[in-house]
Amino acid sequence: MGEEETRGLQSVFRQKTPSPFRPYVVLEFAVGAKQPAIEWMISKLQASESSGGADLEVSAVVMTFKKQTVLYIGAKNSRLLTAADMTGLSKIYKDNHYREFSIEDMANFKGIEDVDSFLTTAEKQKLILHEMEAVRASDEEDHIPGYDKIKLWTGKSILKKYLSRDIITKMYPLHEPEDLKKLGADWYQIKRIFKEQPIDDIRHYFGEKIALYFAFLGYYTIALIPPAFIGIIYFITSWQSMYREAIFAVFNLIWATIFLEVWKRYCSELSYRWGTIDMVSSTYDEPRANYFGTLGENPVTGKPEPVFPKWKRSFRFYCVTVPIVSVALGIAFYIMLGYFVMQEWADKKYASEKSWVNFSVLYLPTVIYAVLIGIVNSIYRKVAKKLNDWENHRLQSAYDNHLIVKLILFDFVNCFISLFYVAFYIQDMALLRSHLAALLITQQLIGQVQEAMVPFLFLTRRKKQVDASMKKQDALQKVEYFNGEVTEEVQKQAGMESEMEEYNGTMDDYLEMFLQFGYVFLFSSAFPLAALWALINNVTEIRSDAFKMVNIFQRPFAESASNIGAWQVAFELISIMAVMTNCALIGMNPEVRKLLPSDITAVNIVLIFVAVEHIILAIKVAVACLIPDQPKWVEIELAKIAYQSKLALQEKHVHRSESDKEKIDALLKEKSQ
């Protein structure tokens, strides 16, 4: 780094960062990133809000021989509290209810006495992220300094541009080693395998969204116990009745609804406890940082923001996305058909002679099928992501939900279409059972092996990380600090975490659970042991997921959530679809048909099963209506909050004094005269 550049970097800092400086978030610039871009970012992060900056504390470390600049971001308490106020962060009020934090009313919030720990680290990191992302380009700032070709649009997030164009390559909040160690001990250790997860601690450290995923996974695992138990009984006893499958299927169908409804209650308890229950996305929420459009104003708040006409989004969705997705689903379907044709051909030709060559040819179709599906799937995921970006949804929740639907649709077709084909077109129960078992157990075994390898991977990776950070330690000898020192300990920690894998959100984990739910409930009458397999899998899944969160991944920024969103709907849809598939399976079962009077016509048999299907659906709807979505106590607490804020808004008392009344009378006389 030339002297000129160094002088530039030095001159950027407005004021000395106080010592000791506690950094919360790390930004790593690309090796060789242009100096003016670095300086501009630093000045933006430091500048006061009124001049369009983020008003944060920044310390820069320049590793001279690597030509890389790393920024450590912190913030003053006052800055964090202002941000908490502006973003409407919920904190516990003196009456033990959550309220949106307010600077003016600050003294009435619990824990404000110790102002350093009033906000959790996760909250501080989230607020810093929000403030960094909120730095937007003004009219004159039409490109990133040093990169003339990288254009900026008025009102778009500058940080997002740096990230999408890889000028900043990594951005991560720092772990808290001690808290993390404690959390890990409570969470994934073997001796705790039958204990509840420390959900509140998880939320405290990782935020509500991730905590809700683990809560749901744990809850769903417990809900699998009764079906698994029945599955075991069926497996070990010799009770061979024709009612077997029917009883099991009906139990499962009703059970799925009860489970999903009771989860809603439990979820509302959690989100009440965490102060996120009345978090509803609304027209006046801020748009996503990547939302684009011509600059207009929000019809509700009147604030300037990008405007993108709804018809354009609808056009893109219905005229581009829907056809493309349909084609992809069609391709998956035809690949499946091709597989069955190939398999049939291979069976005919090679199954008669038993030789090693023939045996491997017999498995060739399966291998080709798996490879093809893998390729199509990875292409589809990229396309789906691009399409979803291009649809340009205004709110993060809408964006997430549309992406979830796209992924679910494809994975659903991918995983279940062959089962549907076997069950209802080929109509071969034995084949369905073996096919289902093969799919479920293979997927789970692969998953288990992967997850058993996690600690092993962890060890090798940790070694790499240590090596890398050793190198950086060498580098530390040749480091320049700007604006206050960052302790060597923090630099070592950051160096280590920089090499860790980035956590990609809960999407894939939910998807895995969703497919498993489908395997267990859609064809439960064909394969009652599915629930047991799923249960065994999930017990270890929880712990290995936990281990990954604690040891493998970079710390993710905490995100709020009041429920599991579109996933609730997805699971409910599967549970409704399961009624149809199971009724059809049982209706097609020749064993069951023997039960009916022999003189009954085939038509009436079908009508009976249609009637049964409608009755089970009606029962499910009734169960869903009869189980309230919130426990009574949550409902009362929420009503109390609403009542109190109504009173506060009215600022008046029911028993008005006589003197008040006289005043009103006087006012009225005045008016009417």
Place this chain on the structure above:
Amino acid sequence: MGEEETRGLQSVFRQKTPSPFRPYVVLEFAVGAKQPAIEWMISKLQASESSGGADLEVSAVVMTFKKQTVLYIGAKNSRLLTAADMTGLSKIYKDNHYREFSIEDMANFKGIEDVDSFLTTAEKQKLILHEMEAVRASDEEDHIPGYDKIKLWTGKSILKKYLSRDIITKMYPLHEPEDLKKLGADWYQIKRIFKEQPIDDIRHYFGEKIALYFAFLGYYTIALIPPAFIGIIYFITSWQSMYREAIFAVFNLIWATIFLEVWKRYCSELSYRWGTIDMVSSTYDEPRANYFGTLGENPVTGKPEPVFPKWKRSFRFYCVTVPIVSVALGIAFYIMLGYFVMQEWADKKYASEKSWVNFSVLYLPTVIYAVLIGIVNSIYRKVAKKLNDWENHRLQSAYDNHLIVKLILFDFVNCFISLFYVAFYIQDMALLRSHLAALLITQQLIGQVQEAMVPFLFLTRRKKQVDASMKKQDALQKVEYFNGEVTEEVQKQAGMESEMEEYNGTMDDYLEMFLQFGYVFLFSSAFPLAALWALINNVTEIRSDAFKMVNIFQRPFAESASNIGAWQVAFELISIMAVMTNCALIGMNPEVRKLLPSDITAVNIVLIFVAVEHIILAIKVAVACLIPDQPKWVEIELAKIAYQSKLALQEKHVHRSESDKEKIDALLKEKSQ
């Protein structure tokens, strides 16, 4: 009336009612009601709120020779405004949004300059009713003076007791003759038959609940035009395709969903315009005046109110109501069965010979059936009302909804069970068509005749009313006034309205519409002309209902409503049920079956129709999801209100000044040091 009594009545009045005195509500005591009870009521109505009274203006007229006392109730403007504030009445704020009226902020509400007309007469009457009903018995007041046996419970409404024990026989708000004349002219005159109803004026005069009924009736009538049009085309053209019924049925099924969804949008527009859109019943709403229980306190507000354990209500509902209703439904079913058996027997025995005797015997079963059902129905309605009272629902809305469900269930079975029996058990399409046409047309003809008689009845009744009021005029000669004169004109008006019929709410009108909707949509493939009959009926129905509201009935107290409540659900359920009935009807149609390939098995035919049913249901669900329940502009306006009140509650601005920040810093330093 003895002199002593007169003195008693005189002494009750605290202060002279100002002249001119404008009465809004009339209370008529029973002839010969005990004097202490009358005096107590007057003193309660006059007493200040702090001493447990209603603080209203009361004038008494005693018709000496009839020994009857009539109270005329009015209120000072200041009293009405205080009541509006306390009950949270919505009025238009200076920003053209509805807000809950607030005395302190009074000057900012629109129209407050003219304080006499700021509240509409309907609102004043509603407020006076609320205040009168809110007078509750205290601990010491354990019976009504003069009636030792009529016990009062602490906290129960005193007025309700007077009404239920017939000490007060009539209570009605007074009409406004001029407004009413204008409303009638805009509403039901023949020349206006194709014009829109003056919905806003109706709401202004009768309140939101009645206005919503007429809005829905009008809207539903317009929605009948397309199916009626198709019905006519089918009737006049000779197009005899096997697709006929199927096309019509599918159109009708989708149309029903579109209609119900678009109604929700229109309804939300209306309720936004009327300021009732965010009216949700909540745990802290006041209980119904007739709600009873041991005195406890509201868990939300902490105010004293009767408490009735939920398990008791559930017990009464599931263990008493459900069995009784089921038995009633069973009885209706067996009466129907008996009818068919009798009819068959009569047909066999007497249909061969054609004589007058035989002919009348042939119709005997129908007559007996009609009479029996009539009897069972009237008994059931009384029982249902009693059961509903006894279930003791806390909120008026819960009470209404439970009563609606009870009545709907019975009427549904009563009207449709025979159609289901013919369609799916006897499976005779021709009989179904004639039976359906007979039921629909008979009911409508009876209704039309009744309604055509309305003006005639009106004339004879008006004559009676005039006679009665003439008698009262005689009485007026021998009348004693207490506390300010009531003009002779008002007394004449009250005398007339006292003789008018009491309006029993919208329940029966909705029920009639509900059954008609069932006839039109449940079996539309069997009788496409049903929609036309319904349309013709409803065009006159609107006007005759309007005529009755204006000329026949006492003015009802205005009630608020934001939607049509349980009726929306009831109509939606019918539209879902219609999918099943119509698919079954078409599937059973031999004409349609000819369309399918001849080598198709009977089982596959059934499966095809089951698939069609599921697809139509899925389309309906998709349509319901895709049509938003609120128009975009209403959503934005509501978001604006929410945003503004959030800002107001926070009382802060996004761009906080630097000086503010310094203050916070100072505070923080203070705290952390």
